[in-house]
Amino acid sequence: MPAPRTPPAEKPGTQARAPRSRIQQRNRELILDAALEVFSTHGFRGATLDQIAAQAGLSKPNLLYYFDSKDTVHRALLTRLLDSWLDPLRKLDPMGEPQAEILSYMRRKLDMSRAYPRESRLFANEILQGAPRIEAFISNDLRALVDEKAQVIAGWAGAGRIAPVDPHHLIFSIWALTQHYADFAAQIGMIRGEGHDPFSGAGDFLDHLYARLLAP
Amino acid sequence: MPAPRTPPAEKPGTQARAPRSRIQQRNRELILDAALEVFSTHGFRGATLDQIAAQAGLSKPNLLYYFDSKDTVHRALLTRLLDSWLDPLRKLDPMGEPQAEILSYMRRKLDMSRAYPRESRLFANEILQGAPRIEAFISNDLRALVDEKAQVIAGWAGAGRIAPVDPHHLIFSIWALTQHYADFAAQIGMIRGEGHDPFSGAGDFLDHLYARLLAP
DNA sequence: AAGCTTCTTGACTGAATGGTCAAAGTTGAT
DNA sequence: ATCAACTTTGACCATTCAGTCAAGAAGCTT
16 A cells, blocks of 8 residues: 555645645646736736636636635735735844944835835735735734834934934835835836836935935 | 707717716716725726625616716726826926925825825726726826926936936835825824824925935 | 556536616606 | 606626536656
8 A cells, every 4th residue: 555645635725834746836836926916916806716827827726726715825925925024124123323224124125126026016905905814914013013113213313323203104105115116117117118127226216315314 | 849958968978978967966976986985995807886886875777877887987087087197296397496396296296195095096006907097198198297397307406406316216206105195094004003194294204305305 | 557646627506797678767847 | 747858776698706526637656
């Protein structure tokens, strides 16, 4: 009797789990990539499984073999995204040089927008819909982190190490500016000319902007 | 023989037209308002006519009596929006005092976001989807206006009346910052506490930000 | 090569969706 | 009050959509 390849063998696709075979690994990846493409442009309700399956090059039943439902796919994408969403702000070091720390944070956010524009749009879509699926994340994890770092920044401002500034609005402004280049890339592209990289010049502009804002 | 109330009497709802009766006026308004609510949170494909009709307090066939199709409703909303979308930038006066002009432009944009957050989200949704329905508007009208005003700003910078700055990025930054408070209101609300007005403090912060950026 | 497991798919289902239609109800000018 | 025009709606249709299922194809391990 041949040993089963996978010991307990629950039905696959039920939860996020480590992929077992090379085929699972590949197809899950294909699906998530396709789903990211579709969800990030059409939102949850506007996306269809047929569309995602087609984009992934799989049949719809095959897609549903790997993920239980449309919702499961979407949740997998969000989970994966949120895991890394807090990183840039987490790295803001209370012991570092204030202006450099804030500029670096902005740069990390901008780099993420440039490297993962679809993830940025997925997030934007979710917020536009009122953040129904990530309310807990925002109200708890994100809020706590923001409040913590806002205090750090307020401390810097109070000590005169940067110009006085509302820390929450400072953080919001970084979010707004860095996400804009990903979320509104279509608009920027049409205005600057299609061939143009939407992000070109953005880094320099934002460096300059925040240097001016924060100089004591 | 009673004179017909409406002279040529084509089928109603075929095109945007001046409403004829009080009932038409009221119901068209109800529908557009409901549709704005739904389209702005779920996007075009994610919105349903049933949802819009319910929100408007009408039956679906009744809704379709006033607008030929889902697409027609959406188009009516966009048309109405785009008509006023360019106004704030148009008002930027080449003859005015540079810094005050730019700050006023930012203020007008911010005021529009505060007064019409749903319109802002409708626009954001459209851009996220790749701007399929407003490509012509952006590539032609908006682009031309932006280029024109960018030249004005470049002139001001060249003359040393404001600090040197990339005019396109300056404009993009104003869009990003002002729209963020409307489009990401859900997120801001969850972070600052639900009772909090997302826009509170934004005006002062942005005034300060741009004053610092532009001071020669 | 055998035999079990993992993958894949065509055919299907019930619900939702955009849209139609004819008939019924309402309105307002005469 | 009348009558034509305007408005509303219940019933309906074709299509799309999320999700199921059973049977077949491909992969592994021995």
